[in-house]
Amino acid sequence: MANVIIYTTPTCVYCRAAKEFFQENGVQYEEKDVAKDEQARNDMVQKSGQLGVPVIDVGGEIVIGFDESRLKELLNIK
Numbered sequence: 001m002a003n004v005i006i007y008t009t010p011t012c013v014y015c016r017a018a019k020e021f022f023q024e025n026g027v028q029y030e031e032k033d034v035a036k037d038e039q040a041r042n043d044m045v046q047k048s049g050q051l052g053v054p055v056i057d058v059g060g061e062i063v064i065g066f067d068e069s070r071l072k073e074l075l076n077i078k
Contacts, residue, residue, distance in 0.1 A: 002058050002059030002061075002074065002075065003030075003057075003058075003059055004022065004027055004028065004029040004030070004056065004057070004058050004059075004075075005029065005030045005031075005032060005056070005057040006018055006019065006022075006029050006030070006031050006032070006054050006055075006056045006057075007032050007034050007040060007041075007043075007044040007053055007054060007055040007056070007057075008031055008032070008033055008034065008053055008054055009033065009034060009035045009053050010033065010035060012053050012054060014053070014054055014065060014066040015053055015054040015066075017066050018054050018056060018066040018071075019031070021066070021068060021071065025075070025077050027075060027077075032044070034053060047062050048062050048064055050064065052064065052065070054066060056071065058071065058074040058075060059074070061074055
């Protein structure tokens with residue numbers, strides 16, 4: 001399975017929804033809190049061109065926001 005990184009903030013509802021989706025589907029992911037981690041925030045902006053969260057990196061493919069259908073496609077989840 002692809003390497004998954006999710007860039008989040010503690011108060012983001014869509015970040016929580018994405019993490020719940022990953023847990024329900026057995027997807028391992030690395031979470032980076034951009035509110036606390038300046039380097040992660042810089043990485044996220046470089047990858048996505050924006051400051052909004054979540055930004056999800058699935059094996060180098062960037063998904064902005066919680067786009068469940070796109071995540072299912074990238075992770076081969078039926």
